[in-house]
Amino acid sequence: MANYSVRNQVAIISLCSPPVNALSSDVRRGILDSLKKAEQDVKVAAIVICGEGRTFCVGADITEFKSEFKTFPNLFELVDILESSPKPIVAAIHGHAFGGGLEVALACHYRVALSSAKLALPEVKLGILPGAGGTQRLPRLIGIDSSMQWIAFGDEYSAQIAANIGIIDRIFPSNADILESAVQYAQSIIGKSLINRRVSKLPVKDASKVSHIMEKYKQIVGKKSRGAIAPMVCLEAIKHAALLPYVEGMKKERMGIEALMGSDQSKSLIYMFFAERQVRNWTIPGTGINSKNTKPIKVEKVAVIGLGTMGRGIVLSLLKAGIKHVSVMELNKTARENGLLFIKNILEGYAARGTISETQKRSMVDALKPVSNFEMLKDTDLVIEAVFESMSIKKDIFAKLGQVCKPSAVLATNTSALDVDEIAMVTPKPKQVVGMHFFAPAHVMKLLENVRGSKSSPQVIATAMNMGQRMGKVTVLVGNCHGFVGNRMFRHYTVETDFMLEEGAYPEQVDTVLKKFGFAMGRYQVGDLSGNDIGYRMRTKFEMTNKQQPPGAPERERHGVRYCPLADFLVESGRLGYKSDGKGWFRYLGKNRELTVDNEVTSMIDSYRRRNKIVPRKINGEEIIERALYPLINEGFKILEEGIASNPMEIDLILVHGYAWPRHTGGPMFYAHLIGLPKILRVIERHWNNAGLREPHWEPSKMLVRLVKNHGNPDIMSWTTLERETVRSAL
Numbered sequence: 092m093a094n095y096s097v098r099n100q101v102a103i104i105s106l107c108s109p110p111v112n113a114l115s116s117d118v119r120r121g122i123l124d125s126l127k128k129a130e131q132d133v134k135v136a137a138i139v140i141c142g143e144g145r146t147f148c149v150g151a152d153i154t155e156f157k158s159e160f161k162t163f164p165n166l167f168e169l170v171d172i173l174e175s176s177p178k179p180i181v182a183a184i185h186g187h188a189f190g191g192g193l194e195v196a197l198a199c200h201y202r203v204a205l206s207s208a209k210l211a212l213p214e215v216k217l218g219i220l221p222g223a224g225g226t227q228r229l230p231r232l233i234g235i236d237s238s239m240q241w242i243a244f245g246d247e248y249s250a251q252i253a254a255n256i257g258i259i260d261r262i263f264p265s266n267a268d269i270l271e272s273a274v275q276y277a278q279s280i281i282g283k284s285l286i287n288r289r290v291s292k293l294p295v296k297d298a299s300k301v302s303h304i305m306e307k308y309k310q311i312v313g314k315k316s317r318g319a320i321a322p323m324v325c326l327e328a329i330k331h332a333a334l335l336p337y338v339e340g341m342k343k344e345r346m347g348i349e350a351l352m353g354s355d356q357s358k359s360l361i362y363m364f365f366a367e368r369q370v371r372n373w374t375i376p377g378t379g380i381n382s383k384n385t386k387p388i389k390v391e392k393v394a395v396i397g398l399g400t401m402g403r404g405i406v407l408s409l410l411k412a413g414i415k416h417v418s419v420m421e422l423n424k425t426a427r428e429n430g431l432l433f434i435k436n437i438l439e440g441y442a443a444r445g446t447i448s449e450t451q452k453r454s455m456v457d458a459l460k461p462v463s464n465f466e467m468l469k470d471t472d473l474v475i476e477a478v479f480e481s482m483s484i485k486k487d488i489f490a491k492l493g494q495v496c497k498p499s500a501v502l503a504t505n506t507s508a509l510d511v512d513e514i515a516m517v518t519p520k521p522k523q524v525v526g527m528h529f530f531a532p533a534h535v536m537k538l539l540e541n542v543r544g545s546k547s548s549p550q551v552i553a554t555a556m557n558m559g560q561r562m563g564k565v566t567v568l569v570g571n572c573h574g575f576v577g578n579r580m581f582r583h584y585t586v587e588t589d590f591m592l593e594e595g596a597y598p599e600q601v602d603t604v605l606k607k608f609g610f611a612m613g614r615y616q617v618g619d620l621s622g623n624d625i626g627y628r629m630r631t632k633f634e635m636t637n638k639q640q641p642p643g644a645p646e647r648e649r650h651g652v653r654y655c656p657l658a659d660f661l662v663e664s665g666r667l668g669y670k671s672d673g674k675g676w677f678r679y680l681g682k683n684r685e686l687t688v689d690n691e692v693t694s695m696i697d698s699y700r701r702r703n704k705i706v707p708r709k710i711n712g713e714e715i716i717e718r719a720l721y722p723l724i725n726e727g728f729k730i731l732e733e734g735i736a737s738n739p740m741e742i743d744l745i746l747v748h749g750y751a752w753p754r755h756t757g758g759p760m761f762y763a764h765l766i767g768l769p770k771i772l773r774v775i776e777r778h779w780n781n782a783g784l785r786e787p788h789w790e791p792s793k794m795l796v797r798l799v800k801n802h803g804n805p806d807i808m809s810w811t812t813l814e815r816e817t818v819r820s821a822l
């Protein structure tokens with residue numbers, strides 16, 4: 092709803108729909124009713140629109156997209172009604188003016204803001220476009236070029252930047268009372284002509300350059316969008332602002348939003364939006380323990396052990412989260428010096444780019460406390476171990492931590508695959524141990540996969556979850572198993588793509604299909620980037636690699652299961668990827684490391700097939716997608732079945748934020764939901780019937796079979812409930 096009051100000839104319409112004043116049908120009606128009151132009240136000479144609470148307005152109510160979105164007054168009608176008001180309207184912006192909220196402000200005749208306010212048209216991040224005049228009014232204020240930058244990428248901008256380019260008419264200090272300031276501003280413009288204040292009537296200053304600007308952005312968007320549709324539709328809509336009168340341009344805008352709203356990509360992006368918020372409400376399946384009934388311990392002093400690639404990133408994330416005491420322990424002198432230098436250089440960079448102030452930089456550097464022995468960690472609240480991925484080294488460290496740290500200290504390991512319980516058992520208090528699996532580079536990657544050990548106490552879990560959220564991470568709680576959620580699922584992606592190389596595909600073909608699907612990089616280029624030796628080391632641990640096989644052992648089998656040694660051959664021939672002189676699955680040449688197909692790899696694959704009498708066959712894009720992604724989805728259902736993840740959202744967030752699964756497909760589980768579970772199961776069963784135990788990753792998940800058999804293609808939000816009911820009723 093919207094509240095109405097009058098103060099000194101100025102009517103105040105304040106949006107009131109906590110927590111973020113989303114423009115639900117109630118709020119829209121409230122604005123319209125208040126506007127009519129103000130227009131009819133002869134004592135009112137000007138109007139201010141503001142937001143109650145922490146923000147101005149974050150736009151349309153996303154939860155109403157399927158229902159009240161078009162109910163009168165819908166947003167695109169309301170903005171025209173506002174703009175045509177005979178009395179001047181001032182938008183008073185604090186917090187966020189996002190989406191429809193900024194469009195309402197653009198329809199006002201003046202805009203004032205606190206310097207701390209943020210402005211954006213982020214609709215493209217929901218797979219749609221600004222559908223309340225944003226694509227037509229913004230260009231009339233800031234031009235086509237800047238509008239394409241704002242709308243096609245949906246990033247937020249400070250009030251100062253918005254003022255510099257002509258959106259905001261007056262900035263007030265961040266501690267000012269925005270309403271009082273806006274009322275005074277409104278009083279100062281009473282009586283002034285509104286001729287040049289109705290934005291839809293203004294000319295587009297760079298209209299003549301529209302085709303050149305369009306070409307420029309088509310290039311940029313083409314590269315960045317990776318299969319996402321909305322950015323291009325945004326460009327088309329904005330283009331019309333230069334070519335058509337406002338009313339005609341609005342019709343084009345409407346066609347654009349109607350084409351996008353409800354699309355699979357928009358559904359996927361909205362699912363992701365709510366998943367990122369929903370995941371904060373974590374729960375431990377089957378226990379009733381959750382984020383609402385479990386308090387974290389207070390963490391002021393944190394320590395990071397190991398200043399390698401992971402440790403440095405974790406320290407930076409802690410400093411950025413405002414932790415005032417970060418002990419760093421690295422026994423290797425060179426690694427310690429390099430690590431601290433790396434951290435200081437990154438902080439210098441942040442300050443140089445204005446991401447942090449000089450004062451903030453200094454307090455972050457002051458927060459860094461190098462320590463040289465475990466004794467110095469005795470009063471630390473949280474210790475994060477980030478040393479080399481070796482069980483014996485980690486056990487040694489945790490044994491020492493168990494002796495010196497205070498009883499309430501939370502002991503976290505950054506292992507990406509090792510058994511958290513086995514590590515915990517070397518300490519006197521395994522309940523204080525938890526996994527905090529960061530992703531490289533940890534100060535950039537948004538994901539934190541927290542792993543609850545079988546003994547981890549609810550309070551310790553709450554502390555790890557709370558710390559992840561303080562670090563601004565998408566923090567997901569999962570159970571302890573080999574590879575946790577992400578690595579466990581992704582293993583099948585690499586195994587099955589290698590099988591396709593055996594049967595007839597080539598790395599460039601597989602990667603092209605996966606990039607078309609939306610991955611930033613294909614499976615083989617990612618291997619080259621991160622180093623093909625990482626997977627080799629893991630396979631070595633399980634004595635799987637080619638070199639470790641006794642003479643005469645089958646080349647394409649390990650313990651009765653199908654195996655493809657091509658990746659072993661690559662590493663054993665020194666082709667680790669970028670780091671081995673740009674030789675891996677591909678060749679990376681020149682300053683820009685241009686990716687090129689390497690005939691040496693092609694002939695390695697061809698000779699391997701000849702040696703194993705494999706007659707290569709054509710493998711098309713559809714098969715590559717099914718075989719690369721469906722085993723991963725199948726494993727996702729097994730993870731839900733085992734309660735390692737408590738709902739599909741958690742799995743999707745891990746794959747999107749940790750493994751670059753394309754966000755506009757919603758993650759593997761949501762993608763399966765869009766494709767339809769019956770189809771997914773049909774393909775999995777076909778491969779299982781063909782390959783059987785030789786390819787165990789195709790064994791259908793029992794949960795998937797039950798869902799399809801009992802419910803066909805149930806809504807993703809009901810999967811875990813239906814499964815619980817089915818399992819319970821079977822007991």
Ligand SMILES: C[C@H](O)[C@H](C)C(=O)SCCNC(=O)CCNC(=O)[C@H](O)C(C)(C)COP(=O)([O-])OP(=O)([O-])OC[C@H]1O[C@@H](n2cnc3c(N)ncnc32)[C@H](O)[C@@H]1OP(=O)([O-])[O-]
Binds near residue numbers: 149189191192217
């Ligand atoms: C025609 C028109 O052009 C079109 C059609 C549109 O306008 S489409 C809409 C375009 N607008 C957006 O895309 C902005 C979306 N929101 C955000 O980006 C963020 O909210 C934020 C502004 C940066 C603040 O972040 P925050 O961290 O301070 O709070 P929060 O935790 O995110 O949000 C607090 C609570 O509010 C809920 N919420 C936030 N924005 C919402 C929205 N637009 N609709 C419904 N609920 C919303 C959110 O789910 C959470 O709920 P819960 O979890 O507590 O139950």
